[in-house]
Every structure is written in structure tokens, then in C-alpha cells.
Amino acid sequence: MSTEISNPLALIAELTHRCPLHCVYCSNPLELQNRASELSTEIWTRVFHEAAELGVMQADLTGGEPLARTDILELIRAARTAGVYVNLITSGMPLDEARLAKLLDAGLDHLQLSFQGAREETANEISGTKAHAQKLRVLEWLKQVRVAVTLNFVIHRNNIDQIEQMLALTESSSATRVEFANVQYYGWAFANRERLLPTRAQLDRSIEILKSAQERLRGKIRIEYVVPDYYAKYPKPCMGGWGRKLMLITPTGEALPCHAAQIIPELRFDNVKDHSLREIWETSAAFQKFRGEDWMQAPCKTCDRREQDFGGCRCQALLLSGDPSATDPVCSLAPTRNKVDAILAAVNNAPPAETLTKPNWLYRINPPSSSALSPSLVVADEN
Amino acid sequence: MTPDLQSHPRVAPGCRLGENNQQRVLLMPERALRLNGPSLEIVERCDGNRTVQQIITELQQIYSKAEPKKVESDILDYLARLNDQRAIDFE
Numbered sequence: 001m002s003t004e005i006s007n008p009l010a011l012i013a014e015l016t017h018r019c020p021l022h023c024v025y026c027s028n029p030l031e032l033q034n035r036a037s038e039l040s041t042e043i044w045t046r047v048f049h050e051a052a053e054l055g056v057m058q059a060d061l062t063g064g065e066p067l068a069r070t071d072i073l074e075l076i077r078a079a080r081t082a083g084v085y086v087n088l089i090t091s092g093m094p095l096d097e098a099r100l101a102k103l104l105d106a107g108l109d110h111l112q113l114s115f116q117g118a119r120e121e122t123a124n125e126i127s128g129t130k131a132h133a134q135k136l137r138v139l140e141w142l143k144q145v146r147v148a149v150t151l152n153f154v155i156h157r158n159n160i161d162q163i164e165q166m167l168a169l170t171e172s173s174s175a176t177r178v179e180f181a182n183v184q185y186y187g188w189a190f191a192n193r194e195r196l197l198p199t200r201a202q203l204d205r206s207i208e209i210l211k212s213a214q215e216r217l218r219g220k221i222r223i224e225y226v227v228p229d230y231y232a233k234y235p236k237p238c239m240g241g242w243g244r245k246l247m248l249i250t251p252t253g254e255a256l257p258c259h260a261a262q263i264i265p266e267l268r269f270d271n272v273k274d275h276s277l278r279e280i281w282e283t284s285a286a287f288q289k290f291r292g293e294d295w296m297q298a299p300c301k302t303c304d305r306r307e308q309d310f311g312g313c314r315c316q317a318l319l320l321s322g323d324p325s326a327t328d329p330v331c332s333l334a335p336t337r338n339k340v341d342a343i344l345a346a347v348n349n350a351p352p353a354e355t356l357t358k359p360n361w362l363y364r365i366n367p368p369s370s371s372a373l374s375p376s377l378v379v380a381d382e383n
Numbered sequence: 384m385t386p387d388l389q390s391h392p393r394v395a396p397g398c399r400l401g402e403n404n405q406q407r408v409l410l411m412p413e414r415a416l417r418l419n420g421p422s423l424e425i426v427e428r429c430d431g432n433r434t435v436q437q438i439i440t441e442l443q444q445i446y447s448k449a450e451p452k453k454v455e456s457d458i459l460d461y462l463a464r465l466n467d468q469r470a471i472d473f474e
């Protein structure tokens with residue numbers, strides 16, 4: 001029996017891979033695409049209209065840094081005209097007060113500003129740039145306008161002890177929502193994994209702080225918290241299930257079922273330049289591959305939780321077990337859970353002295369301007 | 384928290400009514416709430432002009448067959464929930 005296909009609810013539009021920051025956990029792929037290969041304004045406009053027709057309610061304009069697109073106002077207008085709710089996921093650079101006003105005029109509904117820490121030194125170290133002061137300015141400008149604001153903090157070992165300060169920063173802003181998203185380990189984050197994973201004690205403390213903050217700030221600020229799934233008993237329902245709710249378009253127009261899907265070697269992706277969004281959603285081999293349950297192996301195949309978590313993350317299964325169809329190794333029932341436990345043991349048993357020396361980060365680089373320099377070569381050099 | 388009857392509920396910045404598959408929805412950051420019958424009647428009245436009390440009175444008229452006390456408590460619960468989700472503010 002074939003799997004019934006529901007319509008996608010959100011479109012993640014990665015407008016560019018260019019970015020002035022170099023976050024060590026960046027979820028972008030190691031192979032970054034350059035400016036010359038980016039989709040045009042016209043194609044994105046068509047994509048937004050096709051998305052709305054498919055039933056998509058929300059578009060996330062993201063990247064890379066979406067504000068690096070000089071046509072960002074046209075893109076916001078196009079998405080809004082198509083009828084979707086427009087989220088801008090941004091580092092806040094390059095932005096000034098006048099440009100912010102124009103983003104809102106163009107129809108922006110919600111601005112999500114990411115922070116790399118609550119303290120300037122940490123934030124600058126993690127992003128490999130001096131971006132923190134600019135973000136604080138953006139927060140002030142945001143107080144003057146009527147727009148939904150979310151602050152996003154990506155949490156890891158080096159900033160998890162700053163959660164109280166992050167909450168204070170949020171409370172002093174006009175944000176009504178804040179995300180504490182523990183690093184998800186793919187892209188650049190996977191390369192820096194051992195330096196980013198918090199210890200069990202750090203994690204437990206952070207959960208306690210956030211639980212009481214949730215109570216205290218109820219009705220004022222909505223707190224969303226994503227725990228690192230390496231510490232969880234069961235995996236997350238990655239992307240709400242493969243090909244069930246979300247569709248991601250890369251800067252060059254490849255349609256992916258999730259951020260990291262391109263690391264799975266056997267998948268073939270369709271491009272929005274060649275196909276309509278509906279065609280891709282309904283027939284693209286990459287979307288069909290892990291839809292439903294036919295692809296599942298034991299223990300997922302017969303597990304009661306399979307409709308809740310869909311067997312977890314396919315990319316994590318590949319990264320940790322070598323097989324993208326395997327049970328996500330973070331699952332306590334997975335035959336490969338020992339790999340995750342070994343990583344956690346290394347993190348939790350590390351001598352405390354380790355925190356005194358500066359970690360040797362692998363920084364996210366920028367897409368090459370010519371195709372001669374392959375970013376993956378740089379990675380090999382630094383490792 | 385029980386909403387103050389004299390406060391003016393208003394859809395929060397960045398939240399707005401939309402439509403999806405012929406269904407009215409309340410769009411907000413990274414989510415959407417389906418609105419049917421009474422929930423739509425309530426949200427449409429969160430305009431910053433009406434008080435909570437006025438919304439209750441208007442809905443008691445629309446749903447005149449329902450127990451007025453029940454209408455009131457349902458509305459108060461729903462408004463509190465919308466406020467928790469940061470979809471409305473009380474002004």
C-alpha cells in the first residue's frame with residue numbers, strides 16, 4: 001500500500017550560504033554554494049506562490065544570512081503576497097534601523113534574531129566575528145516597532161552556564177518567544193561535536209533553570225527548549241517526519257526533506273528550476289525514500305513509538321551508524337546506541353582542566369567566490 | 384492566570400488571521416492555530432477595543448442556547464491559553 005501524502009506546512013527557504021559570521025556549530029553543509037549559483041528573485045517568487053498553493057502556511061527566510069540578499073525586500077513582499085506568514089531567521093547583520101523599517105513595510109511578520117551567547121567574549125569566540133554589539137543594537141530598534149520577535153540561543157558546553165543571563169537579555173527585550181536550542185549535530189556542528197556537547201550536570205542544571213523560568217514568565221515570554229538528543233532516551237521526530245510537514249530549498253534550488261539530507265549518498269534531489277513544488281513534494285525520490293514505514297528496520301519496524309518519532313533522524317543514523325535506514329543511534333533501543341554512549345562518556349569523564357585551554361574550533365567558512373577552492377579541502381587541512 | 388474582565392485583549396504583534404485549505408487559522412511565529420465557530424468568534428473580537436466582558440456578553444448572545452456561565456468560563460480559559468501562547472496581549 002502506498003503512503004498517503006499530507007501537504008507541507010512550512011517552507012524553509014535558504015536564500016544564500018553567504019554569511020558574515022562563522023559559527024562553529026553552523027547547521028549549513030560543509031560544501032557551501034556560491035553567490036553566482038543562487039536562485040533569482042523571479043524563481044523564489046514562483047516558489048513562494050507554488051508553496052502557498054500546496055498548503056504551506058509559513059515561510060522561513062534563512063541561510064546563511066538572508067539579509068545578505070540585496071533583493072530581500074522583494075523576497076519578503078513576494079512571500080507575503082503569495083499568502084504565507086513570513087519569518088526572517090537572522091544574525092542581525094547587515095541591518096540598520098532604516099532597513100528594519102523597510103523589512104516590516106514589505107510585510108515581515110516575525111523576526112528571529114540569533115545570539116551566540118549572553119556575554120560578548122563567548123559570542124564573539126563562537127561566531128568568529130565581533131557581532132554581539134550589533135545584535136544588542138538590533139534589540140533596541142525592535143522595541144520601537146510592532147513585529148513578533150524571537151530570540152534564538154544555540155546552546156552548548158561553552159554557553160550553557162549563561163542561561164540566566166540569556167533569560168535576562170530576553171526579558172529586557174521586546175521578544176515574546178525565546179528558543180534555547182541545543183546544538184544539533186550535523187554540518188559544522190558535527191565536526192566540532194566533542195567540544196560542543198554539554199556535560200550531564202550542565203544539562204540537568206539548565207533544565208531546572210528553564211522549567212522555573214517557564215512558570216515565572218508564563219503569559220509574557222514563551223520559552224521553547226530543545227534538549228540535546230544525545231542525552232535523550234528516544235530520538236526527536238526529526239522535521240516532524242520525513243516528507244510530512246517541511247520542505248527545504250537550498251540557495252541553488254535543490255529541494256530537500258531536511259537541512260542535512262545532502263549527506264545521504266544514495267539520495268537524488270530535484271531542483272525547483274526544473275519542477276514545480278507540487279511535483280517535487282509528491283514524486284521526488286528523495287522525499288519518497290523515507291516516507292511512511294516501509295523503509296524501517298528493527299527495532300523501529302514494530303515499535304509502538306514509530307508514529308511519534310518516525311525512527312528519528314536519518315542523517316544522524318548515517319553519521320553515527322553508517323546506514324541512513326537504521327534506527328537513530330540516539331534511541332535507547334537502537335543496536336548502535338553504544339556509539340552515542342561512548343561519546344557521552346568521553347565528554348563527561350574529561351578532566352576539568354580541559355576547559356582551561358581554548359578549544360581548537362573549526363570555524364564555518366564562507367562559500368568560495370570561485371569554484372577552485374573546495375571548502376571540504378580546508379576541513380581536511382585543519383583536522 | 385484569569386484575564387481581567389475590564390482589560391482589552393488584542394492579537395499580539397506578528398500574529399494575524401489567515402486561511403489554509405478553506406480553514407481560518409491564527410498565524411503566529413512558527414505555528415498556526417485552527418479556528419472554528421466560537422474560537423474564531425473570540426479571536427475576531429480581540430481588537431484592542433472590546434473588553435473581555437464585552438466579548439463574553441456578545442458571545443452569550445450568539446450562543447444563547449448555551450449556559451451563560453459556561454460560555455463565560457470557556458472564553459476566560461481560551462483567552463488565558465491564547466495569552467500563554469503569546470497570541471494575545473491584555474491592554
Ligand SMILES: C[S@@+](CC[C@H](N)C(=O)[O-])C[C@H]1O[C@@H](n2cnc3c(N)ncnc32)[C@H](O)[C@@H]1O
Pocket residue numbers: 019025026027028062063064065066089090091112113114115152153154181182183184185186187189
Ligand atoms: C543556519 S541559521 C541561518 C540564519 C542566520 N544566519 C542565523 O544564524 O540566525 C538558522 C538558525 O539555526 C540556528 N542554528 C545554526 N546551527 C545550528 C545547530 N547546529 N543546531 C541548532 N540550531 C542551529 C541558528 O542560530 C539560527 O537560529
Ligand code: SF4
Pocket residue numbers: 019020021022023025026027028063064065091364
Ligand atoms: S554561521 Fe552563524 S550566523 Fe551564519 S548562517 Fe551559520 S548559524 Fe547563521
Ligand code: SF4
Pocket residue numbers: 234235299300301303304305306307309310311312327328331332333334
Ligand atoms: S526503536 Fe525506532 S520507533 Fe522505537 S523509539 Fe527508537 S527510534 Fe523510535
